[in-house]
Amino acid sequence: MKKSKYIVILFFFLSLIIFGCSSLKKDIRQEKHRRKELETTVKDRDKKAGKAYEEAVKRQYEIQTKETQKRIDYLEKQSNIYNGVKKEFFLKRWFSKKKINNKQKKPENIQL
Numbered sequence: 781m782k783k784s785k786y787i788v789i790l791f792f793f794l795s796l797i798i799f800g801c802s803s804l805k806k807d808i809r810q811e812k813h814r815r816k817e818l819e820t821t822v823k824d825r826d827k828k829a830g831k832a833y834e835e836a837v838k839r840q841y842e843i844q845t846k847e848t849q850k851r852i853d854y855l856e857k858q859s860n861i862y863n864g865v866k867k868e869f870f871l872k873r874w875f876s877k878k879k880i881n882n883k884q885k886k887p888e889n890i891q892l
Contacts, residue, residue, distance in 0.1 A: 841849065867873070
């Protein structure tokens with residue numbers, strides 16, 4: 781009698797473990813699938829937003845006069861020069877060869 785009770789209880793717990801795990805796997809798979817779908821929608825939305833922004837910038841540039849376009853190009857190059865320079869690690873700077881910084885000349889026909 782006692783052995784049969786233990787066996788029944790053992791089978792009961794084993795069945796709970798086996799069937800409970802399979803339902804958890806389905807939930808985990810569904811959650812992963814939902815996350816992937818969400819990531820793809822976010823990537824697509826970001827890609828579309830970036831493309832729309834680039835088109836807006838291009839359209840705004842085309843509206844400008846030639847002098848303004850030249851000024852925009854010049855200022856963009858200057859900002860890239862100033863913002864593009866980042867200090868390297870100090871040991872790397874100490875033991876590397878010195879670089880000559882050639883600054884870009886300002887065109888004569890542009891008025892700022």
